[in-house]
Amino acid sequence: MDLKFSPEDQAFREEVRAFLKEKLPQRLSDKVRKGQHLSKADMEEWHAILHERGWLAPHWPVEHGGTDWSVMQRFIFETEIAMAHAPRVVPFGVSMLGPVLLKYGSEEQKNHWLPRILDGSDWWCQGYSEPGAGSDLASLKTKAVREGDHYIVNGQKTWTTLGQHANMIFCLVRTNSEGKKQEGISFLLIDMNTPGVELRPIKLLDGDYEVNEVFFTDVKVPVENLVGEENKGWTYAKYLLTYERTNIAGVGASMAAFKVLKEAASMQFRNGKPLIEDPRFAARLAQLEIDLENMKTTNLRVLDAAGHGKAPGAESSMLKIRGTEIRQEISDLMRRAAGSYARPFIEASFEEGYNGEPVGPAFAGPVASDYFNYRKLSIFGGSNEVQREIITKSMLGL
Amino acid sequence: MDFSLGTERELLANSLGRYLADKFGSEARLKALASPEGWSREAYDGLVELGAVGAMFTEEAGGYGGSAFDIAVVFGEIGRGLAMGPFLGTLMAGKVLEAAGETAVIEEVVGGEKLLTFAHEPAQGPDGRAAEPVRAEKAGDGYKLTGAKGVVSFADEADLFVVMAGSGTELSTFLVKAGAPGLTVQSYPVVDGGKAGEVVFKDTPAALIGEEAKAAQIVDQAVAAGLVALAWEGYAIMQVLRDKTVEYLRERKQFGIPIGKFQALQHRMGTMALEVEQAHSAAINAAVGLEEGGNAALRAASAAKVTLGKNGSLLAEEAIQMHGGIGMTWEFAVSHYAKRLIMIGHELGDEDYHLQRFIDLGKEEAA
């Protein structure tokens, strides 16, 4: 048992740090640190910087533009970029569709779509959920009917994150209504500029706009956009979800957020003392730190097992549950740290270049919005209730 | 033992509740939030007309109620209807005026001619430190105030401020008029709907309320009244969230059955229902304590705030979680109730603060 970084790992960390120091634009890290909104252009800028270095999709094989990093290196990379307040890599292409195409896509599909993910030609979004198919995803109804060398798609997707930036959507569609519902689902790639695709924004509780409804009316999709085999989409969908869950766990992001929380609690005064000296607050902070340290090791163990060829199953659900609980707890303590100053809601201050008169402690601006927005973490990617079901099912065999 | 509120209070509750439901339902509230003003003065005026503010104060002081249970009724309806307005500030500021027999001011507020708020909390700078307490200096017949207060509810809209000056046991309270020289307000919306602002006084003329440096106990009781109000507002919101969640568990189907059939959710729903009842009892205890006054009022108020903080977070978070994605949306009322409930935790001290205060007050009582 040895959890220490090897000299190679240390050298790698230095390399990542040097890269971040040189290449991560201060403008972007400032926005991330302040919790300001990132524009599409901001996200594309950061993707391009990572891509130039060959680090946009480290978990892809080298021949497709990935790396041959060890599990430890990937972990180091993830934490270092989070700790430097780099923008999060948008997961839909790189971490969701990418792995599916690599495992189940045809050579043609890989050669066509993978480079376009890396160079930013395509922005992908995820068309899984429907109004009637959330936790019960397999009951989805959006229909694709084969007509010659096209599918005709009709139906509706919802909660489509960043669909407003996307030109492509990967969808689960129903291609067979008979038999087991899981066995009539296919995985289809749809160009959002095709006639019949319509996007409507959904405003979330924090006042922000990050999800959408997507409507399909007689949308023609070429058959070569079918991934794998018809009616086998459920297998691919589930494979993708294990990646999505591990990604949502966001251990690196939690480490960075925990650091910000500690700084805030040291700076904020409560009853004449730094908040970090308040015994009740300090106890909650300590508990969080303990959970996070445990989580880091759990995460490494899962990555290590995956590195030895063991597909993550229930473990990805565990990571998802505890990872999101930790992130939610951090956002909870952040808002508590702000006291009354969690309440001011100055939307303009979430945008770059805001230079209005500051209100309250410097960290307080986005804390309430973040807290409310992060309620989503225990809902999406398969709710935490559903994850618990997955874990116990895998053990009970009842 | 009598847990009924009495017919008159029930009539008031009904009329406030009906008004809010008819005139200020979910859609009207969203419209008000999106308006340039960010709230609805009209809805506020309507509530004042129906007696929402008058009920907070005694007849001698210019109101027509004033007991803790009158406050309970008013704030219960404010919670149920998610009304926006300076109600909490008006209550606390008015209680300070009431104690000093300043009936003329209260009458103007009860009549709806003037908007009254309470400036009690020190402003905080970007470095997280609280500003110096507001300082009062004698100037001719009156006083001048210098200093800053933070997150003052409806600061920009208010016509009158009751301002707390000095510190510790040497507190004084002053009345300041909007537009007074040296008074500046930086106004902003708040997350839970409505407005607040940072208020700066620079040699601002002010009239002393009551006696100089003798306001500490009066302010304590006024804040206790505020805590009673929040306890009832919070309890009402919890009821709404409980009921909306029960309804959703019945009606939303996944895997071919209502999600309320899943035991994982049933047990949590049971816990939610239990915690709502506990919050109700805490609100009753706080109101009874306020009627008693003194240390009992403060201790029961802190107990209610601790309960409200813990149980309120639970209700807000569980309601959103059990609604899934829908619970996260702006258009759907659950999220707005949840936001107000969570933000109540950010008014008048959070549960950690009140837990400590409860301990300290207990020691005082024992000593």
Ligand SMILES: Cc1cc2nc3c(=O)[nH]c(=O)nc-3n(C[C@H](O)[C@H](O)[C@H](O)COP(=O)(O)OP(=O)(O)OC[C@H]3O[C@@H](n4cnc5c(N)ncnc54)[C@H](O)[C@@H]3O)c2cc1C
């Ligand atoms: C901000 C946000 C972004 C999203 N982005 C995307 C996206 O980009 N693409 C996409 O396809 N989807 C996305 N989603 C959708 C997300 O995956 C769904 O919201 C999620 O699967 C839950 O479905 P639902 O909202 O319909 O809730 P429901 O499934 O209706 O669940 C309601 C409640 O019931 C519980 N429940 C359901 N079944 C059970 C059970 N068997 N046992 C116990 N409890 C149960 C749930 O856990 C939840 O608490 C997003 C959602 C949000 C909120």
